Amino acid sequence: MGVFSALTTAVSGMQAQSYALENISGNIANSRTTGYKRVDTTFADLVPDSALNRQTAGSVAAFSQATNSIQGDLNATRIDTNVAINGDGFFVVDQRKSGVGANTLFANQNLYTRRGDFDFDANGYLVNGAGYYLKGQKIDPVTGQLIGTQPEVLRITKDQFPAKATTSIEYSANIPAYPKTNTADSTVPGSELLNPASFPTSNPLATPAGTGLVVGSEITSFLSQSIPGGSVTVYDSLGKATNVELRWAKTTNASAGPPATVDTWNLFVAENTGATGGAVAYRNANVNVTFDATGKMALPAGGTIPLPTMTIGGNAITGIQLTTDGGTALTQNGDVSGQIDARSIRQDGYTAGTLDRVSVSAEGQVIGTFSNGQVVAMAQIAVSRFNADNALKRLDGGAYEETIESGPPIVGLGTSQLVGGSVEQSNTDIADEFSKMIVTQQAYSANTKVISTAQEMLTAVFNIIR
Numbered sequence: 001m002g003v004f005s006a007l008t009t010a011v012s013g014m015q016a017q018s019y020a021l022e023n024i025s026g027n028i029a030n031s032r033t034t035g036y037k038r039v040d041t042t043f044a045d046l047v048p049d050s051a052l053n054r055q056t057a058g059s060v061a062a063f064s065q066a067t068n069s070i071q072g073d074l075n076a077t078r079i080d081t082n083v084a085i086n087g088d089g090f091f092v093v094d095q096r097k098s099g100v101g102a103n104t105l106f107a108n109q110n111l112y113t114r115r116g117d118f119d120f121d122a123n124g125y126l127v128n129g130a131g132y133y134l135k136g137q138k139i140d141p142v143t144g145q146l147i148g149t150q151p152e153v154l155r156i157t158k159d160q161f162p163a164k165a166t167t168s169i170e171y172s173a174n175i176p177a178y179p180k181t182n183t184a185d186s187t188v189p190g191s192e193l194l195n196p197a198s199f200p201t202s203n204p205l206a207t208p209a210g211t212g213l214v215v216g217s218e219i220t221s222f223l224s225q226s227i228p229g230g231s232v233t234v235y236d237s238l239g240k241a242t243n244v245e246l247r248w249a250k251t252t253n254a255s256a257g258p259p260a261t262v263d264t265w266n267l268f269v270a271e272n273t274g275a276t277g278g279a280v281a282y283r284n285a286n287v288n289v290t291f292d293a294t295g296k297m298a299l300p301a302g303g304t305i306p307l308p309t310m311t312i313g314g315n316a317i318t319g320i321q322l323t324t325d326g327g328t329a330l331t332q333n334g335d336v337s338g339q340i341d342a343r344s345i346r347q348d349g350y351t352a353g354t355l356d357r358v359s360v361s362a363e364g365q366v367i368g369t370f371s372n373g374q375v376v377a378m379a380q381i382a383v384s385r386f387n388a389d390n391a392l393k394r395l396d397g398g399a400y401e402e403t404i405e406s407g408p409p410i411v412g413l414g415t416s417q418l419v420g421g422s423v424e425q426s427n428t429d430i431a432d433e434f435s436k437m438i439v440t441q442q443a444y445s446a447n448t449k450v451i452s453t454a455q456e457m458l459t460a461v462f463n464i465i466r
Helices: 002-029 216-224 430-465
Strands: 039-046 059-066 074-076 083-086 090-094 096-098 111-113 133-138 168-176 213-215 227-235 241-252 263-270 280-284 289-291 297-299 304-306 310-312 315-317 321-323 330-333 341-347 355-360 365-370 375-381 383-385 393-395 399-401 417-420 422-424
Touching (some): 002 039, 002 059, 002 430, 083 090, 168 227, 213 216, 227 341, 241 315
Parallel strands (some): 083 422, 168 321, 168 330
Antiparallel strands (some): 039 059, 074 422, 090 111, 090 133, 090 383, 111 399, 168 341, 213 280, 227 241, 263 289, 289 297, 310 315, 355 365, 365 375
16 A cells, blocks of 8 residues: 555645646746736645554645735836835726726626726726726815715716816915005105095095996006006906906005004006096905004905906906905015015916826825816725735736635725836746746656656566566
């Protein structure tokens, strides 16, 4: 029995080494496959039940050992839609079942992969090189909140991004305590102030809403008694652009005597700088903007100045507020230039635009850059982790399937990050695989020697009867 057992044990050894060589062959063949995880081979001895003093070494069996938890090198591709996971986790993907375009039907099954060479197909789906479709959740472009609770196959089309009407102008500037207007004369007190008597047709300081006007015949006088405050392009609900020009005029100086006054300014908006005669040229916002002795804005209390409703170049301007970050962004301090230092003028409207490019953030957001300059988060890529990565079931194309042994998916990146414009390479080490191949070859040859020796021993036994 010992010689026959030696034969069967040697055969099991050859089978085990053949299995190991098969895994080595697959690893070498996929050494350049994106996201591939090599398969190692482990061996286990099979010992027959026998008495303590008759125990044998036994035969051998080979088993595969996954390396899903071992990350490959990250390689930059400069393709914006390519993405790699730096750390633990898998992309959630699905397979196409039937149909094309918007009518494509999917298997509605969550599969998992590390292969992140995603790119757009003709229908706006993100598909990797193995044909798996990326899943995630859309993001509401207005609220920034995720839409839905379950990941779906992502489809990002190049639909036009709608225009947004301007509602707010963020204004940050310093107003000079002494404005150097054309009429300002340091030897003449109050010459830097706006003088209502200079406007026989209208009164730019009239306080009822809509009556603080400067008409075309008074433009020269108004410009000489005010200073420019900057300009900004605003948009209506259709995305039509309108240039809004601001000017400031100082109306009172601070006085310590009774009745006590403070430095007061009025904001004017150009309606038609080419106006003539009695046509309106500038409108007063009809809000007294005051500053205390330290140059801090005192009024209006919230730091917000509503712009007057008007029509500029045929476009209606309405519902726009000039904001100053609660009053902290607008100050009145001494400035030798005597002009306004407008540090920042930004508005929140924009015209319609189309999608120019897509990229992926470290948090897994699909970021769209549009032709109108808007950068918007469009979707959140679905990523899942497992307590036992190596217990996932392997599928074609570098995909995996959940098993009982792997445990349920844990949704989210955890401590991992996504790297856009990159892919993960195979974790196969060619030098290591060749070293294992040499060892496997020698072990296989040794097992054949055992068979040859056992065969010679059996031949000797058969020759006894001759």
